[in-house]
Each structure stands twice: as C-alpha cells, then as structure tokens.
Amino acid sequence: PRQIIIDTDPGQDDAVAILLALASPDEIEVLGITCVAGNVPLDLTARNARIVCELANRTDIGVFAGCDRPLGRDLVTAEHVHGKTGLDGPDLPDPQMPLQEAHAVDFIIDTLRSAPEKSVTLCPLGPLTNIATAFEKAPDIVGRVQEIVLMGGGYFEGGNITPAAEFNIYVDPQAADIVFRSGVPLVVMPLDVTHKALVTKPRNDAFRALNSKVGVAVAQMTDFFERFDKEKYGSEGAPLHDPCVTAYLLNPDLFTGRHINVEIETRSDLTLGMTVADWWRVTDRAPNALFMGDIDADGFFDLLTERLGRL
Ligand code: BDR
Numbered sequence: 001p002r003q004i005i006i007d008t009d010p011g012q013d014d015a016v017a018i019l020l021a022l023a024s025p026d027e028i029e030v031l032g033i034t035c036v037a038g039n040v041p042l043d044l045t046a047r048n049a050r051i052v053c054e055l056a057n058r059t060d061i062g063v064f065a066g067c068d069r070p071l072g073r074d075l076v077t078a079e080h081v082h083g084k085t086g087l088d089g090p091d092l093p094d095p096q097m098p099l100q101e102a103h104a105v106d107f108i109i110d111t112l113r114s115a116p117e118k119s120v121t122l123c124p125l126g127p128l129t130n131i132a133t134a135f136e137k138a139p140d141i142v143g144r145v146q147e148i149v150l151m152g153g154g155y156f157e158g159g160n161i162t163p164a165a166e167f168n169i170y171v172d173p174q175a176a177d178i179v180f181r182s183g184v185p186l187v188v189m190p191l192d193v194t195h196k197a198l199v200t201k202p203r204n205d206a207f208r209a210l211n212s213k214v215g216v217a218v219a220q221m222t223d224f225f226e227r228f229d230k231e232k233y234g235s236e237g238a239p240l241h242d243p244c245v246t247a248y249l250l251n252p253d254l255f256t257g258r259h260i261n262v263e264i265e266t267r268s269d270l271t272l273g274m275t276v277a278d279w280w281r282v283t284d285r286a287p288n289a290l291f292m293g294d295i296d297a298d299g300f301f302d303l304l305t306e307r308l309g310r311l
C-alpha cells in the first residue's frame with residue numbers, strides 16, 4: 001500500500017476523507033494523522049480526528065496536534081460551515097484514545113527522514129501550515145516526499161471564502177506559497193472539482209442505507225454540512241471537497257486535469273490566497289502542479305459508498 005500522512009482540520013468532509021483512507025488498507029497505509037487549525041481551532045480538530053479514528057475502530061492510528069495558527073496572520077475559522085465543534089451533525093462520543101505527545105511537524109519530519117526516499121505521500125486537507133513549517137524547519141525532507149495530493153484553491157470556480165480564494169489557501173497563503181514553490185510534485189483538487197462532488201439526496205440515502213455506524217454518521221455529517229452550500233449557493237448537496245484527495249489515491253482515473261503552473265497570491269488584500277493557475281499556459285512559468293478540473297462524480301460516489309460499507 002501507498003504510505004501517507006493525512007494533514008487535516010476536521011471538518012465533516014475531512015472526516016469522510018479519513019474514513020475513505022481507513023477503509024482501504026490494501027491500497028493506503030495511514031502512517032499518522034496530523035492536525036492543524038483551520039475549520040475550527042486546533043484543540044477541536046485534534047479532538048475530531050480522534051473521534052473519526054474511533055468511529056472507524058482504528059485507535060491504533062497516531063493523531064498529532066500541530067500548528068495552532070497560520071504563519072503570518074490571524075486564524076480564520078469556518079464554524080458557519082462546519083458548526084461549533086467542526087463536526088456537527090452526528091452525535092459521536094468524546095474520544096478516549098490519546099493524542100500523541102510529539103508535535104505534528106516533528107512527526108512529519110521524523111517520518112520522512114526515516115522512511116525510504118520518495119516513499120511517503122502527504123495529503124493535506126486543510127491550511128498548509130504544518131507542511132510549510134516542516135519544510136522550513138527541515139529542508140532536507142522536501143526532496144524525500146513522494147508527492148503531495150491536496151485539497152485547495154479554485155480557478156474557474158473562484159473562491160468560497162472570498163470571491164478570489166478558497167478557504168484552505170486563504171487561511172495560510174504564506175504556507176501555501178512555500179508548498180507550491182517547494183518543487184515537490186503536487187496534485188491539486190480545487191473547487192472546480194469538489195463542487196461537482198455533491199452529496200445529492202440519493203447519494204446521502206445510499207450512505208444511510210449502509211445501515212452501519214459509519215454509514216449513518218456520514219449521512220448525518222453531510223446532512224449538516226450541506227446546509228451552508230444549499231442556502232448560500234443553491235447547491236444540490238454537500239460538496240465532498242477533501243475525499244477527492246483520498247479517492248485520487250485509490251483511482252486517479254476518476255479525475256482529469258492539466259499539468260500547469262500554479263502560484264499563490266500572498267500580497268493583495270483583494271485577492272489574497274488566490275491560486276493563480278496558468279490553465280491556458282499563457283506564461284512560460286514551469287508547471288508545478290497537476291491541477292484537476294473535472295471528476296467522474298458517479299464513479300467517485302460508487303467508490304466512496306462501497307468503501308464506507310467495509311467499515
Ligand atoms: C475546504 O475548506 C474546509 O472548509 C473544507 O474542509 C475543505 O478542506 C474547502 O474549501
């Protein structure tokens with residue numbers, strides 16, 4: 001199996017992304033889950049990640065707390081989307097499994113140093129603060145990363161927290177800039193893709209019909225999570241942003257995109273955190289990312305539902 005570290009700020013859609021990975025041990029080995037401040041503050045994301053591991057009966061997974069604020073600005077959170085806890089919807093018990101003592105950044109550094117070169121993939125599902133901090137603290141690990149598959153940004157879809165910026169990039173544009181310039185091969189799942197991965201009513205019914213603890217919890221999470229997008233954008237259902245990352249590891253053919261240059265706006269007030277994607281290749285800036293543009297949504301939901309049924 002492919003060895004990954006999930007870096008996350010759960011978040012209902014983060015939770016589903018984690019569950020999809022944990023449901024797929026033949027293809028994915030989760031070396032650890034590192035938490036970052038994003039959708040809600042760090043204490044809550046570190047709590048929610050453990051709740052999700054316990055839901056999947058995977059108390060063996062190490063969960064690490066990382067950076068509690070972006071590199072150069074105040075934390076922006078998204079309770080308006082995810083609720084007060086970050087994981088509103090299902091009524092899940094407080095986690096019993098402990099948080100690991102090591103800092104998430106040190107776990108990332110140590111794991112990359114001790115694993116064979118280019119054998120570990122990083123899967124960021126939140127602001128890129130932990131990853132950028134690890135790269136700054138230990139530049140020797142950058143060349144050791146196999147690939148980074150992340151959720152963030154938007155091009156044709158614009159932004160979801162400002163007209164120009166997607167939440168994960170907007171929260172810590174400086175960190176995103178470090179990651180996008182790092183030279184590590186990047187696969188990016190922007191809003192252009194994730195706004196097509198919508199939990200319509202029949203898809204939500206299919207989760208519930210799994211009739212398992214996980215299936216019902218995921219249906220309840222997406223029930224809660226869709227309120228925001230339905231009311232705000234008239235969307236058909238909850239966009240499953242982050243699970244696109246783990247689905248890509250299982251079946252990259254579900255996605256199509258372009259290998260292009262993507263840079264992060266870090267200075268402008270108006271467009272801070274924008275992913276400036278050279279989709280039409282109008283510059284000679286070197287490609288640094290496989291920037292996805294489309295998804296086979298039915299194939300994605302078939303895969304997700306089938307895998308969740310294994311938990
Ligand atoms: C991203 O922001 C968060 O609210 C979601 O968990 C996802 O990672 C979407 O913009």
Ligand code: CA
Nearest residue numbers: 011014125126
């Ligand atoms: Ca997230």
